[in-house]
Structures are given as structure tokens and as C-alpha cells.
Amino acid sequence: MRNSRRSAVDPFIVMDVMEAARKAEAAGRHIVHMEVGQPGTPAPTAARAALAVAMEEGALGYTVALGLPELRRRIAALYAEWYGLRINPERIVVTSGSSAGFILAFTGLFDAGDRVGLGEPGYPSYRQILRALDLTPVGIQCSDANRLQPVPSDLPDNLHGLIVASPANPSGTMLSKDALSALIATCRDRDVAFVSDEIYHGIQYGRRAVCALEVSDDVYVINSFSKYFSMTGWRIGWMVVPEDHVRTIERLAQNLFICPSHASQIAALAALDCEDELQGNLAVYAENRRLMMAGLPAAGISQIAPPDGAFYIYADVSDLTSDSRAFAAEILVGAGVAVTPGLDFDPHRGATTLRFSYARSTDEIHEGLARLRTFMAQRKTMPARTAKL
Numbered sequence: 001m002r003n004s005r006r007s008a009v010d011p012f013i014v015m016d017v018m019e020a021a022r023k024a025e026a027a028g029r030h031i032v033h034m035e036v037g038q039p040g041t042p043a044p045t046a047a048r049a050a051l052a053v054a055m056e057e058g059a060l061g062y063t064v065a066l067g068l069p070e071l072r073r074r075i076a077a078l079y080a081e082w083y084g085l086r087i088n089p090e091r092i093v094v095t096s097g098s099s100a101g102f103i104l105a106f107t108g109l110f111d112a113g114d115r116v117g118l119g120e121p122g123y124p125s126y127r128q129i130l131r132a133l134d135l136t137p138v139g140i141q142c143s144d145a146n147r148l149q150p151v152p153s154d155l156p157d158n159l160h161g162l163i164v165a166s167p168a169n170p171s172g173t174m175l176s177k178d179a180l181s182a183l184i185a186t187c188r189d190r191d192v193a194f195v196s197d198e199i200y201h202g203i204q205y206g207r208r209a210v211c212a213l214e215v216s217d218d219v220y221v222i223n224s225f226s227k228y229f230s231m232t233g234w235r236i237g238w239m240v241v242p243e244d245h246v247r248t249i250e251r252l253a254q255n256l257f258i259c260p261s262h263a264s265q266i267a268a269l270a271a272l273d274c275e276d277e278l279q280g281n282l283a284v285y286a287e288n289r290r291l292m293m294a295g296l297p298a299a300g301i302s303q304i305a306p307p308d309g310a311f312y313i314y315a316d317v318s319d320l321t322s323d324s325r326a327f328a329a330e331i332l333v334g335a336g337v338a339v340t341p342g343l344d345f346d347p348h349r350g351a352t353t354l355r356f357s358y359a360r361s362t363d364e365i366h367e368g369l370a371r372l373r374t375f376m377a378q379r380k381t382m383p384a385r386t387a388k389l
Helices: 013-026 045-057 069-083 097-109 124-132 177-189 243-256 262-271 275-299 324-335 362-379
Strands: 092-095 115-120 136-141 161-165 193-197 220-224 237-240 312-316 353-357
Touching: 013 324, 045 262, 069 092, 069 237, 069 262, 092 097, 092 243, 097 124, 097 161, 097 193, 097 220, 097 237, 097 243, 115 124, 124 136, 161 177, 177 193, 275 312, 275 362, 324 353, 324 362
Parallel strands: 115 136, 115 161, 161 193, 193 220
Antiparallel strands: 092 237, 220 237, 312 353
């Protein structure tokens, strides 16, 4: 049977790493997971309890396409708590994870063939979703001098859209308000739609992340319960759109997704009031970040920069390899530590970078760093092992 041209997207390499790690575990090995951007903690206690009650009280059927009104109101209140913003709850669209938000945003804003800019390194699924929708992803090579974030002078001509992330995946770097304002102003002047990926907001070390809505209402903001709220597998997120775009997104959501999971919406509503537990998770990430910033250089992986947020270290390993995928496979086999090759995030420079996630428990981070130190010390005195992911 024939395949569509739009279906020819690249694999998500981190998922291949996860599968290789799973096979190693099935064979009896203990693997330390530094590859996947997934909290090691469950959904907040009150979120799980709220769903347990709801499941006993009645059927969990379809909700309206834009999400439970009470959840939309509570998300609006979050913007007041975090940023001092008053957001009309009608502008909030609850989605089946941030992935559905990207699909809705790209479908609502762009026509086939439109050119959408994305910083590199960056989240690889932006590129693949755009391709699957017959849009043209335009990679923007971001410099170390700008902390791997785009700046107005980087933007090519003839863009129809730009998506940015702050804190970013894989670098963890954040845009200041001035830097974000400059990008949004440039996009406004060029009639370029601006999409802000804010799924790592809440996970920051020092200054807080700036919301694009602090700069302009004429933007799309996408967020998720996956990261700060520790609800990856629940597939629940949200977006904030301009008021005159709500009906457009509602029509798309009705037809593409019907509605987000009712069960996940109930849990998400309760999770929004679990600040003490969530701040406890953040304290773990902060300690893990401290350990990684000291432990990776001790293992011989020294070309790293402190992340402002999220839970990743993006390392330049050009002094160690020119094939990050083979190097990641070598680390998995030799150290029992799963890490992600940079090729997912930057098809041009990713062959010499690795991403390390520190979202798991502190004990696992200690163990992973100890294994990396031992492995790297042995690697200096032994020929490189051939391995594949």
C-alpha cells in the first residue's frame, strides 16, 4: 500500500535509546536513565486522589472540546499567581498534551508550504510535526554567544511563523524579557506568527521564566502538565490563544481530538493546588543539577554550560567523538547509562553533542555519575567499543 510523502518524518532517536535501554533491562541489566525528559516522580498525591474519587462517583465521558470550564478558570488563575497576568479563561484551550497544542497551533496558523522557523538545537518534534502537516521547517542555527537561543538577526526572510522555547530543550537556557520582547517585536513587524513553548515553566534555578503573554497578547502560548506537574503519561496540556482565534482552535479541536481526556483533566485540576509537593520535586532537580554540573566534568565531559531551567545538560563532546549516536550506544553498553545523542536536536551539529537528563531521583544521579566516571576512565586506556542504538 502507498505511503504519503508527509509521513516520511525522521525517527525520534531518544525513543530508540529508550528501546535499547529497555532491551538491556529485559536481559537483566540495571540501567540508569539519563535519556528521557520525564520526571521520576508520579502525579501529585492530591491529583491521583481526586481522580480516584471521580471514578467512583460517575462516568467520565466527553467534555467540551476546549476543556472543563473549571480547569480553564484555574489555569487562568495560575497566570495571575506566576506572572501577575489577568487572562480571560475563554482564551485557554485544554489539550491532549502539548503535542496536541502544537498540532492545533500549526494547523490554525499556517497553510501548506508555509515556512516556520525553529531554533537549533531544539525539540525535534517541532520539525517532524511541521513536515507531517505539509509545512516547511526552517532551522535557525543558534550560537553559543546567544546561549543557543535565536535572536532577531538570526531570523531568515520569508518566514510565516517562529516557535521558541524558554526554558529550552535540550539546553535549558531561558530568554530574558528583553530578548523575548525583541523577537516578538520583530515577528510582529514582519507579520510572522509567534508560538511560545513554555512547557518547562516552573522548573527554573534563580530567575523565573518570562511568559510571552507578559510581552504581547498576539501570540500563541503552549504549556503542559507533563514537566513541572509531573504528569507526562497523562497527556494533558493547554494553550492560550488570542481571543479572535478561540473559535478557530475550537473547531479544529472538536474535529481532530473531540476533547482531552476527562480523567486527566480532573487530575490536572487538583495538581494545580499541589504547590508544596511540586516545589519538593523542584528541590530535587536543583540538587541533581548541582551534582551534574560537578560530576560530568569529573568524568571528562567538561564542555557544558549551566542550564537556567528544565532538567537537562547539553554537552559538547566534540573532543570525545564525531558520532554522538555511536558514543551514546557505547555509554549504554559500557556504563549502563542511557543518554541522548544530539542528532535529535540539531541535525547539523548534533553529531558532537549529548543531552543528559537529571529528572530522576538523586540516588540515580549519583549512581549514573559514578558509572560515567568509571567508564570514561577505562575508555582512555581501551579501544572504543562498537555498539549501535
